[in-house]
Amino acid sequence: MEAILLQILNGLDKGAAYALIALGLTLVFGTLGVVNFAHGALFMMGAFVAVGVQNLLTISARVRDTSITFFEAYKETPYLELWWGDVGRTIIDYAVPISVIVAIPVMLLIGLAMERGLIRHFYKRDHADQILVTFGLAIVLQEIVKGFFGANPIPVNAPQVVATSVDVGSLFGLEGITYPWWRLIYLGFSLSVIGGVFAFLHFTTFGMVVRAGMHDREMVGLLGINIQKRFTIVFGLAAVVAGVAGTMYTPILSPDYHMGMEFLVLSFVVVVVGGMGSLPGAVAAGFLLGILQSFFSMNEIKTYLPGIDQIIVYLVAVIILLVRPKGLLGKD
Amino acid sequence: MQTIVASSRTRDTLLLALFSAVVLTAPLWAKAIGAGYPDLLQKFAIFGLFAIGYNLLFGLTGYLSFGHAAFLGVGSYATVWSFKLLTMNVIPAVLLAVAISALFALVIGFLSLRRTGIYFSILTLAFAQMSYNLAYSVLTPITNGETGLRVLRNDPRVLDAALGVQVEGSPLADLFGITLTGYSGFYFCAALLIFGFWVSLRIFRSPFGMKLVAIKSNQTRMEYTGFNPRPYLLSAFVISGMYAGLAGSLMAIVDPLAGAERMQWTASGEVVLMTILGGVGTLIGPIIGAATIKYFENIFSSFNDQVLQQAFDFLPGWLADIMVTVTSPFVGDGWHLTLGVLFMVIIIFLPGGIMEGVRRIAGLFGRKPEEGQA
Numbered sequence: 137m138e139a140i141l142l143q144i145l146n147g148l149d150k151g152a153a154y155a156l157i158a159l160g161l162t163l164v165f166g167t168l169g170v171v172n173f174a175h176g177a178l179f180m181m182g183a184f185v186a187v188g189v190q191n192l193l194t195i196s197a198r199v200r201d202t203s204i205t206f207f208e209a210y211k212e213t214p215y216l217e218l219w220w221g222d223v224g225r226t227i228i229d230y231a232v233p234i235s236v237i238v239a240i241p242v243m244l245l246i247g248l249a250m251e252r253g254l255i256r257h258f259y260k261r262d263h264a265d266q267i268l269v270t271f272g273l274a275i276v277l278q279e280i281v282k283g284f285f286g287a288n289p290i291p292v293n294a295p296q297v298v299a300t301s302v303d304v305g306s307l308f309g310l311e312g313i314t315y316p317w318w319r320l321i322y323l324g325f326s327l328s329v330i331g332g333v334f335a336f337l338h339f340t341t342f343g344m345v346v347r348a349g350m351h352d353r354e355m356v357g358l359l360g361i362n363i364q365k366r367f368t369i370v371f372g373l374a375a376v377v378a379g380v381a382g383t384m385y386t387p388i389l390s391p392d393y394h395m396g397m398e399f400l401v402l403s404f405v406v407v408v409v410g411g412m413g414s415l416p417g418a419v420a421a422g423f424l425l426g427i428l429q430s431f432f433s434m435n436e437i438k439t440y441l442p443g444i445d446q447i448i449v450y451l452v453a454v455i456i457l458l459v460r461p462k463g464l465l466g467k468d
Numbered sequence: 469m470q471t472i473v474a475s476s477r478t479r480d481t482l483l484l485a486l487f488s489a490v491v492l493t494a495p496l497w498a499k500a501i502g503a504g505y506p507d508l509l510q511k512f513a514i515f516g517l518f519a520i521g522y523n524l525l526f527g528l529t530g531y532l533s534f535g536h537a538a539f540l541g542v543g544s545y546a547t548v549w550s551f552k553l554l555t556m557n558v559i560p561a562v563l564l565a566v567a568i569s570a571l572f573a574l575v576i577g578f579l580s581l582r583r584t585g586i587y588f589s590i591l592t593l594a595f596a597q598m599s600y601n602l603a604y605s606v607l608t609p610i611t612n613g614e615t616g617l618r619v620l621r622n623d624p625r626v627l628d629a630a631l632g633v634q635v636e637g638s639p640l641a642d643l644f645g646i647t648l649t650g651y652s653g654f655y656f657c658a659a660l661l662i663f664g665f666w667v668s669l670r671i672f673r674s675p676f677g678m679k680l681v682a683i684k685s686n687q688t689r690m691e692y693t694g695f696n697p698r699p700y701l702l703s704a705f706v707i708s709g710m711y712a713g714l715a716g717s718l719m720a721i722v723d724p725l726a727g728a729e730r731m732q733w734t735a736s737g738e739v740v741l742m743t744i745l746g747g748v749g750t751l752i753g754p755i756i757g758a759a760t761i762k763y764f765e766n767i768f769s770s771f772n773d774q775v776l777q778q779a780f781d782f783l784p785g786w787l788a789d790i791m792v793t794v795t796s797p798f799v800g801d802g803w804h805l806t807l808g809v810l811f812m813v814i815i816i817f818l819p820g821g822i823m824e825g826v827r828r829i830a831g832l833f834g835r836k837p838e839e840g841q842a
């Protein structure tokens with residue numbers, strides 16, 4: 137029982153990342169009708185915003201290391217620490233939360249630039265062309281990131297306060313289920329982002345117009361609304377969602393330049409399983425596949441079905457697509 | 469998009485003869501562009517075959533498969549197993565590889581072709597990723613997992629043993645006594661490439677090919693005229709899977725080794741890229757695309773700053789420095805960047821690939837573009 141609960145928890149944070157990426161993909165597909173293979177690259181760039189911020193905050197000076205007295209020793213100390221002492225150290229410690237704030241405008245700009253510069257020329261082209269050009273863009277983006285940050289994963293730390301684990305089991309009256317704080321925070325964060333996006337779409341006038349445009353773009357246009365402009369903003373929003381998902385994910389998985397592609401393939405499976413164009417479907421399928429993946433990695437199951445953990449996501453995708461052609465929650 | 473236009477038989481024969489001549493003389497002319505070594509020429513031929521086969525599915529029917537690497541991997545594994553268990557002769561190996569990959573393609577195609585568009589793409593991707601993940605993990609007894617499957621000296625090789633053929637040194641693929649390494653390996657690949665091209669030409673000109681194009685242009689209308697598209701699609705899928713299996717088999721022949729990474733989805737992406745770059749739905753295009761990508765991969769990734777410095781030597785010093793700084797991220801390790809940029813440029817400006825570029829240039833010179841010729 138404990139093991140199962142732990143696996144479900146493990147699956148939730150991965151599922152949360154899938155859900156956030158899939159949410160953005162679905163938004164873009166639903167509004168602009170574009171299949172965006174560069175969405176994983178946006179997730180990756182969000183992660184590298186955290187790396188960039190961490191690097192910026194820890195720009196260091198060489199100072200005399202006073203703890204070593206035998207010879208003249210020097211150590212690298214960040215300027216922030218030199219200038220502000222403990223306050224500086226705290227700022228560095230909170231690099232990831234700070235990067236989330238930085239990532240929002242950065243990713244919005246990247247998203248808008250991408251939409252205006254490239255994607256909008258591909259509205260009328262068929263899906264194959266859209267897939268291919270965004271695939272090319274994804275390669276370019278990840279090579280640029282590789283050029284700046286190198287090919288190795290770069291560790292980014294969560295703030296000290298939450299670097300420990302929490303005894304989740306006690307909440308349910310079970311023994312011995314400890315779980316890293318940061319993963320719980322990630323789960324809460326992604327749920328609030330998802331909630332925020334849904335609230336934005338359902339409770340604001342802007343969101344109402346966007347939903348109307350997803351339903352019947354031409355009609356909304358005829359009512360004198362510049363729907364294109366709003367869809368562009370939605371693309372920016374999707375980029376922000378993918379970006380902050382990546383930024384927050386850095387303490388869980390050290391980012392490297394091809395992490396986006398790995399997440400993208402699974403996210404596409406998620407989107408299709410959820411039903412293309414269905415936002416709740418994307419979110420549900422994201423969590424579902426995340427949980428299934430970690431559930432089937434349990435040793436108890438692996439002994440009966442060897443290798444099942446490697447293929448379960450794809451197997452489920454195949455079964456769902458063959459049984460329910462439009463995905464879990466897709467409309468016919 | 470380029471489609472099939474009835475073409476006279478003599479013209480096709482001429483095209484085939486010309487193609488064969490170009491392929492067979494490759495060791496001569498490839499020297500001029502610095503590609504005159506067998507390793508690279510073999511790659512041209514192998515990926516050319518892979519792309520021709522892929523084009524028969526994607527180019528003719530418009531079904532974008534993201535899982536063709538699976539058949540490539542299956543072909544490689546089958547070949548290496550034939551080397552291990554039967555004989556080092558390539559004929560049984562190639563036949564076995566093509567047969568097994570056809571079987572795989574039949575199963576995967578039968579299931580995937582129930583859906584169209586992006587759903588089809590995701591289904592093929594899912595099957596390929598499953599094969600890849602399984603080959604990496606639980607199927608290790610068959611695939612030797614991460615290390616890759618190798619041919620060893622003391623493998624049983626029952627046919628060789630029965631005929632009393634002894635392997636001296638490390639086992640190499642052979643064709644009735646001719647060892648297939650270096651140029652002999654290339655000529656073996658080239659012969660199969662020409663054969664593959666001929667088959668593709670016949671399919672393009674056949675009523676079967678016409679039906680595949682009909683599926684691409686309007687499937688509903690085709691159904692109304694009384695054809696069931698499914699069997700045609702499945703045949704096209706299996707044929708293109710067999711091409712991929714053949715290509716995989718050749719990879720294992722020129723270098724007796726099979727690894728799971730051949731099945732990863734990036735390998736499927738690569739063949740899509742080659743086909744698009746050359747020209748989707750054209751006869752020659754995919755081969756040109758495959759050769760271009762493999763050529764640039766080899767040439768660009770071997771460049772470094774010194775080579776660049778030499779290349780820009782004719783410019784004044786300061787300009788040369790600028791050029792070196794500008795171009796250096798695009799070569800060496802960064803050649804993927806070049807690939808990505810090239811790819812975007814092609815899709816944005818020249819959706820028909822290199823072949824469309826050729827036609828446009830030909831059009832500039834006042835010649836009527838020759839439809840369906842290439």
